[in-house]
Amino acid sequence: MAGVEGERWVGLAMDFSEGSRAALRWAAANLLRAGDQLLLLHVLKEPDYEQSEAILWESTGSPLIPLSEFSDLTIAKKYGAKPDAETLDLLNTVAKEKEVMVVVKVLWGDPREKLCQAINDIPMSCLVIGSRGLGKLKRVLLGSVSDYVVNNATCPVTVVKSASSNG
Incomplete structure (x- = not known):
């Protein structure tokens, strides 16, 4: 996918929080250019087998979903997403x-591991991720997805702090 000359895959971790919207705004202003492929990676901790297609895609993640389809809330709900x-x-x-072409991939499991796995499965030029702005103590106790991804990803990672983040 990303190996095709001239085609850049830019990953964006998206949990529909203010932090991930800030990361999207930053990527749009500073990184994205015409012809790029923007891959939204949405990780759900636990699959909802009753209301989603998670049982089909739990190990590999969903197929790539075009933004036009994902914008239809009934389709998003099939994957357990609530944009x-x-x-x-x-x-x-x-x-x-x-x-840019925007596609979404829904994954299930530990966000740290799934984001790094997605980077390897779909070779990306880079990944942009928002920060929740945890203080040092909370980061030690809760762990930080962005810290883990920065230290384990096989592509460059940009962590964007939202204006509302403190600490």
Whole structure:
């Protein structure tokens, strides 16, 4: 995928929080260029077997879902995802203005491990991830997805702090 000359795959960890929206805004302003492929990686800790197709895709993650399909909330729900209108609007605007193709991959499991696995499975040029802005003590106790990914990813990783983050 990413090996095709001229084709850049930019990964974006997306949990539909303010931190991940800040990462999206940063990527749009500083990184994305026309012709890029923007891959949203949405990791759910536990699959909901009753309301999703997670049972089919639990080990490999969902197939790549075009943003136009993922914007249909009934399709997003099939994968257990709950995107908010603000993020979907922002994604559609970025796709149109930056002339990038946006696709979504839903994964199930530990976000740290799944993000690193996705980087290896779909060779990316880079990954952008938001930060929750945990203080040092909370980061030690809870662990930090961004710290883990920065130290274990096989591609460059940019961590974006949202303006509302403290610490």
